[in-house]
Amino acid sequence: MKVRAWSIWMxxxxxxxxxxxxxxxxxxISFSNILSGLAGQSTYPVNTIIQDIRxxxxxxxxxxxxxxxxxxxxxxxxxxxxxxxxxxxxxxACAALGAVLALYFNFPALIxxxxxxxxxxxxxxxxxxxxxxxxxxxxxxxxxxxxALATAITGLVxxxxxxxxxxSELVYWLMGSLKNADKLDVLITAPLTLAGCxxxxxxxxxxxxxxxxxxxxxxxxxxxxxxxxxxxxxxxLCIGAGVAVAGAIGFVGLxxxxxxxxxTKSDEAWLIxxxxxxxxxxxxxxxxxxxxxSGPGTPLYLGIVTSLIGVxxxxxxxxxxx
Amino acid sequence: xxxxxxxxxxxxxxxxxxxxxxxxETGQLIALVxxxxxxxxxxxxxxxGLLPHDGxxxxxxxxxxxxxxxxxxxxxxxxxxHRNVEDIIALGRTPYLGSLSKFSQADYQAVKAAxxxxxxxxxxxxxxxxxxxxxxxxxxxxxxLATDAALLLADEPTTALDPYYQISLMNILRRSTHTxxxxxxxxxxxxxxxxxxxxxWVMQSGRLVANKPANTALSENILRDVFKITPSxxxxx
Numbered sequence: 001m002k003v004r005a006w007s008i009w010m011x012x013x014x015x016x017x018x019x020x021x022x023x024x025x026x027x028x029i030s031f032s033n034i035l036s037g038l039a040g041q042s043t044y045p046v047n048t049i050i051q052d053i054r055x056x057x058x059x060x061x062x063x064x065x066x067x068x069x070x071x072x073x074x075x076x077x078x079x080x081x082x083x084x085x086x087x088x089x090x091x092x093a094c095a096a097l098g099a100v101l102a103l104y105f106n107f108p109a110l111i112x113x114x115x116x117x118x119x120x121x122x123x124x125x126x127x128x129x130x131x132x133x134x135x136x137x138x139x140x141x142x143x144x145x146x147x148a149l150a151t152a153i154t155g156l157v158x159x160x161x162x163x164x165x166x167x168s169e170l171v172y173w174l175m176g177s178l179k180n181a182d183k184l185d186v187l188i189t190a191p192l193t194l195a196g197c198x199x200x201x202x203x204x205x206x207x208x209x210x211x212x213x214x215x216x217x218x219x220x221x222x223x224x225x226x227x228x229x230x231x232x233x234x235x236x237l238c239i240g241a242g243v244a245v246a247g248a249i250g251f252v253g254l255x256x257x258x259x260x261x262x263x264t265k266s267d268e269a270w271l272i273x274x275x276x277x278x279x280x281x282x283x284x285x286x287x288x289x290x291x292x293x294s295g296p297g298t299p300l301y302l303g304i305v306t307s308l309i310g311v312x313x314x315x316x317x318x319x320x321x322x
Numbered sequence: 323x324x325x326x327x328x329x330x331x332x333x334x335x336x337x338x339x340x341x342x343x344x345x346x347e348t349g350q351l352i353a354l355v356x357x358x359x360x361x362x363x364x365x366x367x368x369x370x371g372l373l374p375h376d377g378x379x380x381x382x383x384x385x386x387x388x389x390x391x392x393x394x395x396x397x398x399x400x401x402x403x404h405r406n407v408e409d410i411i412a413l414g415r416t417p418y419l420g421s422l423s424k425f426s427q428a429d430y431q432a433v434k435a436a437x438x439x440x441x442x443x444x445x446x447x448x449x450x451x452x453x454x455x456x457x458x459x460x461x462x463x464x465x466x467l468a469t470d471a472a473l474l475l476a477d478e479p480t481t482a483l484d485p486y487y488q489i490s491l492m493n494i495l496r497r498s499t500h501t502x503x504x505x506x507x508x509x510x511x512x513x514x515x516x517x518x519x520x521x522x523w524v525m526q527s528g529r530l531v532a533n534k535p536a537n538t539a540l541s542e543n544i545l546r547d548v549f550k551i552t553p554s555x556x557x558x559x
Contacts, residue, residue: 202421209416211402212465219370219396220416220469221389265449266402267409 021288067238069279072253077207090147094122095243112244119240176247176303196237204269251310353519389417403451414468456487
């Protein structure tokens with residue numbers, strides 16, 4: 001099947017996954033009631049459950065997953081490193097640090113701007129450090145260094161938590177979850193994720209040429225610096241917005257592009273949008289399964305489950321590479 | 323004619339190309355020879371605009387315009403192993419494509435012509451990783467020729483190839499001068515240089531120490547002083 005046909009299938013699967021997740025919750029709602037609830041023509045509680053709780057959560061899972069998938073594909077393409085992912089290169093750690101600082105200083109309203117702001121600051125610092133050596137190796141070194149620093153400061157903030165409740169709030173938040181998703185979160189996340197994805201899509205044609213090596217790509221008129229900026233800013237927007245509303249979600253950016261790579265024959269111009277769709281499908285379905293599996297007293301955290309799925313894949317990847 | 327004026331390249335304090343000036347007639351094949359570390363690769367990268375350097379060339383200084391004027395074949399060419407051969411060759415048309423523009427008929431023609439010149443049409447539909455080293459180098463050369471640039475810079479393209487593919491590749495390069503292309507090819511094999519080039523440039527410690535017709539450039543003195551070998555191929559000292 002051609003990659004265009006796969007793209008159409010992925011869009012349909014994404015829509016189906018979002019629709020499927022509207023069924024999941026403690027209150028059983030029939031198919032016809034979901035449709036009328038979406039149109040706002042059902043009874044009061046059904047309209048509220050669908051429009052204010054389940055739909056925002058499903059859309060948010062899709063948006064966060066899309067940002068993670070697109071970021072992972074772009075970073076793997078730019079660094080030509082199969083292990084590159086937003087978590088490895090410090091984007092997630094910087095965004096998480098911003099959110100943790102907002103929680104620590106008791107400004108919950110500032111979690112979103114702090115996460116996005118710190119992701120952007122991290123991206124700028126990363127680019128500044130990588131300026132002397134633009135390209136894959138410079139970005140990897142700068143990204144890992146800044147990510148380690150952000151993780152260390154996050155650890156320090158947790159270390160200095162004033163009481164066990166504050167610490168547990170930070171820990172739970174870092175596990176990643178969409179349980180508090182609402183319409184406002186969608187309104188914050190959607191424009192930032194879409195803008196970030198657009199920047200990453202724009203880098204696709206250059207990444208396709210970068211597969212020939214940096215020297216060859218430059219000789220063909222590709223600007224490494226421009227491509228690096230598109231990717232760093234695109235990732236910062238996608239990951240910052242995602243961490244702001246869902247906490248740290250690991251491994252999606254690593255394994256979704258790997259699964260889809262064979263469909264596109266490593267053509268990044270297609271792999272990035274396809275990974276965005278794949279990430280959206282995966283996170284929407286995983287969040288749906290978590291809601292179905294979670295009991296009232298035992299909430300499962302999305303970041304934990306994605307890591308539990310992702311780590312075996314990561315180990316398989318390492319085994320196959322060796 | 324391509325002119326190079328006072329080209330110097332530094333890595334930190336180390337001068338690797340030292341005030342080099344030369345000119346290449348259109349349609350000539352220049353073999354750039356010299357011992358390891360003599361500055362051949364750095365000179366080619368400087369001409370291609372890939373390294374900061376002093377001095378000037380007659381090529382455009384704008385990356386996009388220069389990309390149409392010259393094609394560059396890197397020393398260690400690479401390509402994604404799962405990509406199809408025709409997709410890799412098509413990347414040679416990148417300088418002519420805008421962000422949203424599609425392949426034109428002229429682009430398709432250029433790809434086909436380059437593939438015909440390098441006899442890589444039969445590889446179409448195959449993944450790059452399934453080809454042998456010699457076949458892969460032909461694909462890289464097809465990609466470079468697909469740009470249809472007036473100048474082709476090739477950095478040791480015959481290294482790691484068996485004799486059949488070395489001679490086959492040099493034949494392709496030689497033939498491309500018949501269509502008016504100018505080539506500067508870094509080589510380690512002095513026999514190939516003497517056999518296929520119009521002129522030979524000999525580099526030593528960043529300086530151009532000889533720029534002569536191929537049949538006279540590799541004199542006994544050059545072999546002794548630059549390469550530390552005798553005409554019969556023995557090592558001196």
